[in-house]
Every structure is written in C-alpha cells, then in structure tokens.
Amino acid sequence: xxxxxxxxxxxxxxxxxxxxxxxxxxxxxxxxxxxxxxxxxxxxxxxxxxxxxxxxxxxxxxxxxxxxxxxxxxxxxxxxxxxxxxxxxxxxxxxxxxxxxxxxxxxxxxxxxxxxxxxxxxxxxxxxxxxxxxxxxxxxxxxxxxxxxxxxxxxxxxxxxxxxxxxxxxxxxxxxxxxxxxxxxxxxxxxxxxxxxxxxxxxxxxxxxxxxxxxxxxxxxxxxxxxxxxxxxxxxxxxxxxxxxxxxxxxxxxxxxxxxxxxxxxxxxxxxxxxxxxxxxxxxxxxxxxxxxxxxxxxxxxxxxxxxxx
Amino acid sequence: xxxxxxxxxxxxxxxxxxxxxxxxxxxxxxxxxxxxxxxxxxxxxxxxxxxxxxxxxxxxxxxxxxxxxxxxxxxxxxxxxxxxxxxxxxxxxxxxxxxxxxxxxxxxxxxxxxxxxxxxxxxxxxxxxxxxxxxxxxxxxxxxxxxxxxxxxxxxxxxxxxxxxxxxxxxxxxxxxxxxxxxxxxxxxxxxxxxxxxxxxxxxxxxxxxxxxxxxxxxxxxxxxxxxxxxxxxxxxxxxxxxxxxxxxxxxxxxxxxxxxxxxxxxxxxxxxxxxxxxxxxxxxxxxxxxxxxxxxxxxx
Numbered sequence: 001x002x003x004x005x006x007x008x009x010x011x012x013x014x015x016x017x018x019x020x021x022x023x024x025x026x027x028x029x030x031x032x033x034x035x036x037x038x039x040x041x042x043x044x045x046x047x048x049x050x051x052x053x054x055x056x057x058x059x060x061x062x063x064x065x066x067x068x069x070x071x072x073x074x075x076x077x078x079x080x081x082x083x084x085x086x087x088x089x090x091x092x093x094x095x096x097x098x099x100x101x102x103x104x105x106x107x108x109x110x111x112x113x114x115x116x117x118x119x120x121x122x123x124x125x126x127x128x129x130x131x132x133x134x135x136x137x138x139x140x141x142x143x144x145x146x147x148x149x150x151x152x153x154x155x156x157x158x159x160x161x162x163x164x165x166x167x168x169x170x171x172x173x174x175x176x177x178x179x180x181x182x183x184x185x186x187x188x189x190x191x192x193x194x195x196x197x198x199x200x201x202x203x204x205x206x207x208x209x210x211x212x213x214x215x216x217x218x219x220x221x222x223x224x225x226x227x228x229x230x231x232x233x234x235x236x237x238x239x240x241x242x243x244x245x246x247x248x249x250x251x252x253x254x255x256x257x258x259x260x261x262x263x264x265x266x267x268x269x270x271x272x273x274x275x276x277x278x279x280x281x282x283x284x285x286x287x288x289x290x291x292x293x294x295x296x297x298x299x300x301x302x303x304x305x306x307x308x309x310x
Numbered sequence: 311x312x313x314x315x316x317x318x319x320x321x322x323x324x325x326x327x328x329x330x331x332x333x334x335x336x337x338x339x340x341x342x343x344x345x346x347x348x349x350x351x352x353x354x355x356x357x358x359x360x361x362x363x364x365x366x367x368x369x370x371x372x373x374x375x376x377x378x379x380x381x382x383x384x385x386x387x388x389x390x391x392x393x394x395x396x397x398x399x400x401x402x403x404x405x406x407x408x409x410x411x412x413x414x415x416x417x418x419x420x421x422x423x424x425x426x427x428x429x430x431x432x433x434x435x436x437x438x439x440x441x442x443x444x445x446x447x448x449x450x451x452x453x454x455x456x457x458x459x460x461x462x463x464x465x466x467x468x469x470x471x472x473x474x475x476x477x478x479x480x481x482x483x484x485x486x487x488x489x490x491x492x493x494x495x496x497x498x499x500x501x502x503x504x505x506x507x508x509x510x511x512x513x514x515x516x517x518x519x520x521x522x523x524x525x526x527x528x529x530x531x532x533x534x535x536x537x538x539x540x541x542x543x544x545x546x547x548x549x550x551x552x553x554x555x556x557x558x559x560x561x562x563x564x565x566x567x568x569x570x571x572x573x574x575x576x577x578x579x580x581x582x583x584x585x586x587x588x589x590x591x592x593x594x595x596x597x598x599x600x601x602x603x604x605x606x607x608x609x610x611x
Contacts, residue, residue, distance in 0.1 A: 027509045028429025032437065035422035035483060042456065042475045043444045050455035102346065109343045114336040123597065124347045127354065130589040132538035134556040135582040138563055139353045142360075142579070143373065150356065150373040157372065185350060193604035235481075245540050249560055252567050272454045273545065281454050293443065 047289075053282035064279075071283035080261035081284060085291075087172060088263050092240040095176040100232060102180070103187035108217060110188075111195040122192065126185035133182060133245040140178045141166075141253045166254040175246045179239070187232045194228035195221060230303030234296045241292045244269065264288050354586075361385060361583045365576040385580040392577055397584075399551060400558035404537060406469060407554055411476030412532035419479055419528050420521065423486025424513065428494065441480055457545050471546035472554070476536050482528040489524030490517070492606055526596055527603030537589055555585045 057067045075081050106125055110118050128136065143150040144165040151162050165174040198220065206216050222229075244265040251258045260274070261267040264284060271281040356373055364384070367377035389397050426434065456475060457466060465471045494517050502516045518525075540556045547553060550561065559581050566573035593600070 025429075025431035028425045028431035028434070030509075031421045031425035031429070031513070032431075035418040035478070036437070038418060038474070038477045039441070039444070042478050043452065044440075046452045046455040046459060047444075049459055050452070053455060053458070106343055106346055109339050112336075112339070114334065114339050115343060116335055116337075116340045121343050121347055123594070125343075125350045126593075127590060128350050130534060130593050131354070131586050132540070132556050134538070134540050134560055135357075135586055136353070138559065138578060138582055139357055142575070143353065143356060148369045153373045181350065181353065184346070189601075189604060193601070196605045249563075252564050268454060269545070272457075278454060278458060285452075285454055 050282045050286055053279050054286050056279050058277075058279060071280050072287065074280065075283055075287055080267060081264060081287075084261050084264045084267050085288075088241055088243055091172060091176060091243065092237060095179060096233070096236045096240060098176075099180045099184055100187060100229070100236065102184050103232070104191055104229070106184070106188040107191035107195060108221065110192055111221070112213070122189070126189050128182050128184075129186040129189075131182065134249060136178055136182050137246045137249040140174070140181070141250055144174055145253070166250070166257060168257040171247075171250070171254055171257040175243070175250065178246050179243075183236070183239075187236075190228050190232055191225055194225040198224045226303060230300060233299050233303075237295055237299065238292055241265075241288055357579060357583050357586075361576075361580045363576060365573065368576050368579070381576070382580075385576055386584070389577050389580045389584065392574070396550065397555075397558065397581055400553050400555045401584075403469070403552060404554040404556075407472050407476065407539070407543075408533055408536045410469075411473045412529065412536040414473070414477045415479045415482055415532045415536075416525065416529040418477060419482035419486045419532075420518075420525055422483050423488075424490045424494075424517065424521075426483075426487045427490035428496070428499065428517075441483060444480060453541060453545050460546065466546050467548050467552065469552060472539070472543050472552075475542055476532075476539070479528070479532050479535070482532055485528050485531075486521075486524055489521060489527075489603070489606055493520050493524065523599050523603035523606060525603075526599040530592065530596060530600050533592070534589060555581070559585065 054071050055066060055068060056064045057070065059065050106121075109115055110122055115121060131139075142148075146152045146155065146162070146164045146166075151165060154160065155162055163170060165171070202220050202224075203216065206220060211219070242265055243263045247258050247262045247266055248269075251262075258266075260270040265288070268281045268284045268288070271277045271284065275281075352374075359374060359376060360368060362380050362382040362385070363371060363377045364379055364381040367379055367381075371377035425431075426437070460466045460471050460474075465474070498516060499512060502512045507516065537554075538556065539554065540560075543552075543554050543557050547557065550558070553561065559578055562574055562581065563578045565571040566575065
C-alpha cells in the first residue's frame with residue numbers, strides 16, 4: 001500500500017510531461033490491449049466470419065456458392081425457425097418477469113431488515129446459482145419423472161395423478177421453472193447489492209416526512225436500483241434467446257416433447273452439427289443476434305428515458 | 311431533526327418502535343421468503359439424499375427420504391473409479407479450464423477495466439460501444455463460426471478451444487471498470503506519479519491492493535461461468551479425455567438411453583453432487599469479499 005520510494009523520483013521534465021498528459025493515450029491502450037486482442041479473436045472475428053458464411057451455400061456440385069441474402073429469405077419462411085422463435089418469445093414474456101419479480105421481492109425483503117435470519121436466507125436463495133445448468137437440469141429432470149421421480153413418488157403415495165411435467169404441453173413451463181430456480185438468487189444478489197449502497201440519509205429524510213414503507217420502496221428504492229434492473233433484464237433477455245442447455249439435456253428424457261428445433265439455438269446447433277448446414281445455421285444465428293440486440297437496446301433506452309424523467 | 315433518531319437508538323426501551331431505519335421483524339415476511347428458501351434448497355436436499363442410494367433403491371424408494379441401504383461411500387468410490395477413473399480426469403480438466411480460462415479472463419478484465427476507468431485515450435468511446443454491443447450478441451450465436459474458425463486453425467478438440475474463448479468476459483470488464491472508477495482516487499495516482507512511480511509500478515503497488523474485493527468478485531463469477539460451461543466444450547471437444555465435468559455427466563446420463571448402455575443414474579447423481587460442492591464451498595468461504603465487491607460495483611448504476 002505504501003507509495004513510492006524517493007529513489008525512483010523522476011527528473012522534473014518527466015514529471016511535467018506526465019502531469020500535462022494525465023498519463024497519455026499510450027498507457028491506457030497498453031493496459032487495454034491484451035483484452036482487445038483476445039476480444040477481436042473470439043468476438044469480432046467470429047461475427048464477421050458468421051456474416052460471411054451466411055451469404056454462401058454449400059452445393060453438392062460446385063462447392064460453396066455466393067447466394068446473397070438467400071439464406072435469410074429461407075429462414076423467414078422456415079416454420080421450424082418461427083416455431084422456435086415463438087417459443088422462446090413466450091418463454092421470455094412469462095419467465096423473465098416472474099423471475100425478476102421474485103428476485104426483487106426477496107431483495108427488498110432482505111434489505112428491509114424485517115427478516116429473522118436474513119443472511120441465512122440470502123445465501124440459501126443464492127446457492128442454486130453455483131449449481132451448473134447441467135446439474136440443475138439433471139436434478140430437476142429426475143424429480144420431474146412420473147414413474148421413478150419425485151412426481152411419481154407423490155402420485156403413488158398420495159394417490160393423485162399429477163400431470164407429467166415432461167409432456168409436450170408442460171415442457172416449456174418445466175424448463176422455465178429450472179431457469180427460474182437457477183437465477184432467482186443471482187438477480188436477487190444484484191438487486192440487493194444495489195439497495196445496500198443507497199444513502200441512509202434518504203431514509204432518514206423519508207422517516208421525517210412520515211413516508212410509509214411502500215412509499216419508500218416506490219420513491220427511493222426502486223428508482224435507485226433502476227440501473228441494476230435494466231442490466232438484469234437485458235441479461236435475462238439474452239439468456240432466454242440463447243436457451244439451449246436445459247432443453248438439450250432434457251431431450252433424452254423427453255424426446256417427444258423437445259424437437260431438434262425446439263429453440264432457435266438448438267436448431268442452429270443441430271443444423272450445423274447433425275445436418276452439416278453451416279451456412280444456413282450462421283444465418284439463423286445472426287438473425288437471433290440481431291433480434292436480441294434490438295430488444296436489449298430497446299430495454300436499455302426505455303430504462304434510460306425513465307431515468308431522465310425522474 | 312435528529313431527535314427522533316436518538317430516541318430510536320436509545321437502549322432504555324427494549325422494544326424500539328417500528329420505523330424506516332429500525333423496522334420490526336416480520337414473521338409473515340420471514341415465512342414468505344422462507345418459502346423461497348424451500349424452493350431453492352429442496353432440489354439440493356434431493357440430490358444429497360439420492361447420492362446415498364444404490365441404483366436399485368434409487369428407482370424404488372421415495373425421492374425425499376433415505377432408502378434402507380446407505381451407499382454414499384460406495385457411490386463415491388464407484389464414481390471416482392468407474393471407467394478407469396475418468397471422473398477424476400474430468401475434474402482435473404475442469405480445474406485446468408478454470409485456472410487458465412477464468413484466471414486469464416480476470417487478469418484481462420482487471421487490466422482493461424483499469425484502462426477504461428483511469429485513462430482518457432483515443433478510441434475509448436468506440437471501445438465502449440463495441441464491447442457493450444458485443445455483450446448483446448448471444449454467445450451461442452458465435453459458437454458455430456468460432457468452431458469453424460478454430461477448426462481451420464487446428465484448435466478444435468484441444469484444451470485451447472475451451473480456454474481461449476473463456477478469456478473474454480464482457481461482464482467482468484464492466485464490473486472491473488466501475489470498480490476501478492470508484493475505488494482508486496485520482497489524487498492518489500497523481501501523488502504517486504509526482505513521486506516518480508512509473509505506470510506499471512503505480513498499477514501494481516498502489517492500485518492493485520485497492521482492487522482486491524473487485525478482483526475476488528470478478529474471479530469468482532468467471533470461475534462459476536467456466537466451471538458450469540457446457541455449450542462451448544460440447545461443440546469444441548470430441549475426445550472424452552478432454553471433457554469437463556458437465557460434459558462427462560451428461561455423457562453418463564445419456565448412456566442409459568443408448569442401446570446396450572448401462573444405466574448409471576446413481577453415478578450421475580453422486581457425480582453431480584461432487585461437481586457442485588467445490589463451488590458452494592468457495593462461495594461460502596469468500597462471501598464477505600464478493601458481496602462487498604458487488605455492492606461497490608453497483609454504486610454507479
């Protein structure tokens with residue numbers, strides 16, 4: 001922690017230059033360069049390559065042929081792609097609000113100081129985040145089982161007939177439950193961290209004005225963590241459109257309910273790795289990327305605009 | 311103005327009246343959030359209980375209670391030795407990917423976040439726009455082109471194919487950026503510069519110690535992401551000996567549905583339990599660091 005030994009004291013010329021340039025451009029770039037070099041390799045180059053790939057088609061005769069936007073036109077009329085997109089949109093519209101609402105509720109409850117044993121609660125709810133999606137899905141998949149699983153156990157011992165969570169009708173809800181289980185605690189911690197840094201003086205002022213708990217939440221807490229909520233919403237939207245792990249692992253348990261085009265990502269994966277249709281898969285991936293960016297951007301704009309009003 | 315506060319803090323009355331600052335504990339709220347705890351913990355309890363069962367009693371006994379036989383030790387031994395101990399191989403692969411990938415990602419994020427927070431340089435707004443834009447691109451959308459690129463470079467089916475993409479964590483960069491902006495006073499940097507410290511020394515000896523909670527937080531989140539990674543190794547790796555734990559477990563699970571494959575659900579469950587224990591332990595041990603790191607990281611929101 002101690003600062004610098006006098007032995008290194010530079011000559012006045014250097015000192016003056018440093019102060020004037022406020023540690024110039026080159027130093028900043030030197031620190032950023034390692035990140036940017038790898039970033040170019042694993043983010044920018046694949047994006048450019050994907051765009052390039054999406055403009056070609058592999059023909060049996062003649063090899064790779066430039067087809068312009070043809071792959072995109074095919075995707076626009078592809079029932080499998082649309083069904084998957086509709087499915088993840090429905091998932092997004094239902095699961096994300098429920099999950100974020102539960103996270104917010106838990107964070108506000110923890111922050112309110114009205115809970116007995118709050119640190120135990122905080123850690124237990126956060127715990128599932130440390131569980132890999134693979135393990136979470138395997139676990140829930142076993143529990144969902146109507147024959148040997150927990151659902152089957154309950155049916156047997158209570159003499160009831162619970163609906164099969166792995167049936168085509170319920171599979172999307174079952175996946176939504178797994179994803180909610182995984183991320184409620186994570187979002188709760190993000191919100192909670194943002195709530196902790198609100199200045200106590202605001203609460204004191206509210207107390208003097210005689211504000212109720214609900215008013216404090218509505219007028220101090222929620223506006224203060226709007227940024228965190230926007231970030232959480234954007235990450236959840238990206239996650240929904242990327243849905244892959246959970247359906248892909250449940251596929252072995254519910255082969256009839258989960259097709260290879262269940263989500264756009266699963267579709268792109270099976271197009272390339274079982275079908276060898278890399279060019280079309282690249283087009284599907286890019287369409288999904290663009291849709292995600294547009295929605296994430298819209299959410300961000302909306303968050304910022306509200307910020308401006310308050 | 312402070313009169314009300316003083317009476318609240320006084321110890322004369324054992325029961326302080328409810329207020330915004332010192333609210334009364336609420337049983338109802340505790341029960342409500344308790345339900346969420348039950349929801350969060352029940353599957354984990356299920357996992358622990360069922361790791362104690364043999365393959366047979368797994369199918370015949372009630373899921374949320376122990377079976378007559380207690381086979382936890384047998385299961386652990388069998389998990390670690392099955393198929394010539396491939397589980398241990400997967401564990402060491404996972405650790406390699408975590409140390410090289412998540413460790414590297416943390417170093418890059420700290421350096422980059424420091425640069426973005428503390429220096430004004432040409433092209434900084436562009437960097438900001440590109441990095442934030444890239445976050446919105448689904449990682450899985452990049453997977454296919456990354457696979458094809460890596461396959462042309464001869465990197466697929468090697469550990470590099472998993473480690474190199476893991477090195478970039480835009481979320482880590484963002485968190486570190488905010489953290490550096492908050493926790494390193496510019497005056498301190500100026501003072502060190504006037505004393506003649508060069509930039510590297512300034513970073514290593516003055517700034518780095520201040521960043522400790524942020525670094526622990528970013529390292530931990532990178533570690534979780536790498537430990538839990540499934541999609542990337544799934545597309546990049548063909549050789550079972552290079553699998554991380556997540557991929558190995560799903561391979562074991564699929565084995566039951568392949569023709570002639572032996573059902574080893576008890577090993578899947580015990581293996582799953584062994585997979586989550588290290589992360590949970592790390593989170594519990596370091597909770598003070600990462601929680602304060604997150605709080606500081608969110609001040610600019």
